[in-house]
Amino acid sequence: MCGRFALYLQAGAFAEIFGCRPPDDLTPRYNIVPDGGIIAVVQAGEGRRAGRLRWGLLPPWAETPDDRGRQINARSETVFEKPSFKSAALRHRCLIPASGFFEWQKGSGASRPWFVHRADGAPIAMAGIWRQSRFGDTSVASCAILTMDAWPSIAGIHHRMPVMLDPAVWDAWLDPASRDPRQLQQALQPLPEVLLAAHEVSRAVNSPVNDRPDLVAPTTETTPVAALPEQGALF
Numbered sequence: 001m002c003g004r005f006a007l008y009l010q011a012g013a014f015a016e017i018f019g020c021r022p023p024d025d026l027t028p029r030y031n032i033v034p035d036g037g038i039i040a041v042v043q044a045g046e047g048r049r050a051g052r053l054r055w056g057l058l059p060p061w062a063e064t065p066d067d068r069g070r071q072i073n074a075r076s077e078t079v080f081e082k083p084s085f086k087s088a089a090l091r092h093r094c095l096i097p098a099s100g101f102f103e104w105q106k107g108s109g110a111s112r113p114w115f116v117h118r119a120d121g122a123p124i125a126m127a128g129i130w131r132q133s134r135f136g137d138t139s140v141a142s143c144a145i146l147t148m149d150a151w152p153s154i155a156g157i158h159h160r161m162p163v164m165l166d167p168a169v170w171d172a173w174l175d176p177a178s179r180d181p182r183q184l185q186q187a188l189q190p191l192p193e194v195l196l197a198a199h200e201v202s203r204a205v206n207s208p209v210n211d212r213p214d215l216v217a218p219t220t221e222t223t224p225v226a227a228l229p230e231q232g233a234l235f
Contacts, residue, residue, distance in 0.1 A: 001073045002126065002145045002162040004205065005101040006030045006115070006216055007039065009123050017123060018097060020048040030215045031102075033208040034072045040094040040128055040143055043174040053094070057144035058133045059084045065133070065140045074129060076146040076163050076188050080181035085144070088129040090179050095125040095170060096145055100216065102205055103158040113205050114157050115216050119197035119224060127163040127173060127188060151193050153228045164191045196225035 008028035015021050018041050032038060037052040056070035060083070071084060079089045100117030101124075118124060130143035150161040165173060165188070172178065172187035199218035204210050 001147055001158070001160045002101050002103075003034065003072060005032050005098040005126075005162075007032065007097055007123070008099050008213070008216075009097065013123075014050075014097065018048065018050065018095065018125070020050045022050050023052055028213070029211060030213055031205055031208065031211045032098075038096060038143070040096050040130065041125070041174075042092075042094045042130075043171075043176050048174070051141075053128075053130050053141045053143040055145075056142055057085070057088065057129065057131060058140060058142045060087060060131070062133055063135075065135055065138060070142065071144050073147050073160075073162075074144045076127070076148045076185075079129065079146060080184065085129060088131040088144075089184070090181070091176075092130045092132075093173055093184075094128040094130050094143060095165065095174065096128040096143070098124050098126055100124070101126075101162055102201070103154075103161070105157045110203065113201050113203060114198050115201045115218075116154065116157075116161070116196060116198045116225065117216075118191075118195055119222075120195070124164045124191065125167070125170060127165050146188070148188075148190065151225065153193065154196075154198070154225050156228055157198065163188055164196075165189065166191050193225055197222050198225055198228060199223065 038055045040053045041050045059069045074085045079085045104111040127146040133140045146163040147160045169187045169189045199222040200220040205215045
C-alpha cells in the first residue's frame with residue numbers, strides 16, 4: 001500500500017520534469033498523510049496542469065465530504081472493475097509526484113519505517129485516480145494512489161507498493177481520450193526495479209504531526225532495492 005510519502009522538489013525542477021508549473025503554495029513536505037491536500041498532475045487540453053486533490057477518494061455514492069468509504073489506495077489489478085473506482089479510473093487519471101514513499105516492515109518488535117526512493121534522487125510519479133464530488137454548495141476533488149504487488153526484493157518490507165509509472169507511459173496514462181481498460185492496464189508500466197533504493201528511517205515519521213527533513217534521513221545504509229533480501233530474510 002502507500003499511506004505516507006514525501007515531496008521536496010523545487011518549483012523549477014517540478015516544471016521541467018512534469019511539464020507544468022506546480023501550485024504556488026508548493027513547499028517541501030517530508031511526511032504527507034491521508035485526508036490532506038496533495039499535488040497531482042492531470043492532462044489539460046494540449047498540456048498538463050498541476051493542482052491539489054484531497055487524498056482519500058470518495059465513492060460515487062458518498063453523502064458527505066467525510067464519508068467513511070473514502071479510500072487512499074486502489075488495487076491496480078481491479079481498479080477498472082470495482083464500483084468504488086471504475087468511473088474515476090476510466091475518466092479521471094493523474095500523476096502524483098513524490099520524492100519517495102514510506103513503508104513499515106513488520107517483525108517481532110515495533111514496525112520499522114523505510115523510505116523508498118529513486119537512487120538518483122529524481123522524483124517518482126505514482127499513478128492516481130480522482131473524482132469531483134458535490135455536496136450542496138461544497139465541491140471536493142479527491143484521489144487515490146494505485147498499488148501493485150511489490151517486487152520480491154521489496155516485499156521483505158511490504159507486500160504492496162505504489163505503481164510508480166515509467167516516464168515513457170505518463171502521456172498514455174493521462175490521456176483523457178483513452179477509455180479502454182486493456183490499454184490503460186498496459187499503461188501501468190512501473191519504473192525498473194534497478195532504479196530504486198531504500199533505507200530505514202527514524203520512527204519519528206510514525207507521528208503525522210512530524211514534518212521535517214530528518215524524517216527521510218537514513219538510519220541505515222541506503223541499499224539498491226534489487227539488492228534487498230527477499231521476504232522473510234529481514235526479520
